[in-house]
Amino acid sequence: xxxxxxxxxxxxxxxxxxxxxxxxxxxxxNNLQWYRQNSGRGLVHLILIRSNEREKxxxxxRVTLDTSKKSSSLLITASRAADTASYFCATEGxxxxxxxxxxxxxxxxxx
Amino acid sequence: xxxxxxxxxxxxxQMGQEVILRCVPISNxxxxxxxxxxxxxKVEFLVSFYNNEISEKSEIFDxxxxxxxxxxxxxxxxxxxxxxEDSAMYFCxxxxxxxxxxxxxxxxxxRLSIL
Numbered sequence: 084x085x086x087x088x089x090x091x092x093x094x095x096x097x098x099x100x101x102x103x104x105x106x107x108x109x110x111x112x113n114n115l116q117w118y119r120q121n122s123g124r125g126l127v128h129l130i131l132i133r134s135n136e137r138e139k140x141x142x143x144x145r146v147t148l149d150t151s152k153k154s155s156s157l158l159i160t161a162s163r164a165a166d167t168a169s170y171f172c173a174t175e176g177x178x179x180x181x182x183x184x185x186x187x188x189x190x191x192x193x194x
Numbered sequence: 195x196x197x198x199x200x201x202x203x204x205x206x207x208q209m210g211q212e213v214i215l216r217c218v219p220i221s222n223x224x225x226x227x228x229x230x231x232x233x234x235x236k237v238e239f240l241v242s243f244y245n246n247e248i249s250e251k252s253e254i255f256d257x258x259x260x261x262x263x264x265x266x267x268x269x270x271x272x273x274x275x276x277x278x279e280d281s282a283m284y285f286c287x288x289x290x291x292x293x294x295x296x297x298x299x300x301x302x303x304x305r306l307s308i309l
Contacts, residue, residue, distance in 0.1 A: 116297055125302035126237070126285060133295055171237065179250055180225060180289060182298060184237040 089172055089185040097193050102159040104188040106172030107152075113175045115148055115155050116182065120169045129157075129170075162192045196220040200286050200301035207276050208309055215271045215304045217286030225289040226269045227298060228261065230254070230282040237285065243269065273306075281308045 089106050096102050106115070114133045118126040132139045132148045132155065139146045145158040159166055169189045173182040199218045207213045219226050228240040241251040243261055251259075260272045269288075273280055283305050287298040 114295065118300070126300040128297045128299060131295060131297045179242070180292070181227065181239045181242055181250060183239065186236050
């Protein structure tokens with residue numbers, strides 16, 4: 084299986100602090116994507132990083148990818164209460180376009 | 195911004211009944227998917243659909259499941275005879291094309307409750 088696995092499972096931070104979560108996977112990938120899910124809602128696409136990229140930024144988000152370690156990290160800077168959600172990494176394999184999801188990191192931002 | 199829409203948002207069905215979940219993918223997208231998320235568990239791939247046929251399906255997608263794109267805009271998932279364990283959130287997703295930089299865009303999901 085090439086499913087991503089995130090850690091930590093849960094993270095609680097103060098508003099304004101940075102939140103970092105990690106994802107590991109097992110096999111070769113085309114890309115790795117991060118999604119956010121608010122409670123009971125759909126999956127919102129945050130950022131995609133291709134296998135030949137090492138770092139990508141989007142607003143307050145920074146994603147890194149280390150294909151030699153088969154790992155990725157998502158950094159949310161200057162967190163806000165609205166960032167409270169579950170964050171999932173999902174890998175897209177080289178032979179297909181389906182996504183394999185990890186179990187997610189639940190982030191709580193305290194005001 | 196274009197989005198994937200799913201209906202209904204919540205479906206309650208008696209065990210053994212047929213259910214059809216509906217999705218309208220983003221216009222001009224070519225790849226379509228169904229995933230499901232059982233409460234408290236990971237999002238799991240069910241099936242992918244391209245060029246009017248299934249391109250891949252998981253072990254979960256057995257003979258009780260089928261997909262269809264009846265009219266060029268809707269994409270449906272049918273469960274013929276529902277079981278208690280089919281209770282989950284079902285997500286539809288679409289992807290523009292086969293490029294390596296194309297994300298999958300998800301709908302808000304249909305919460306399916308089997309009684």
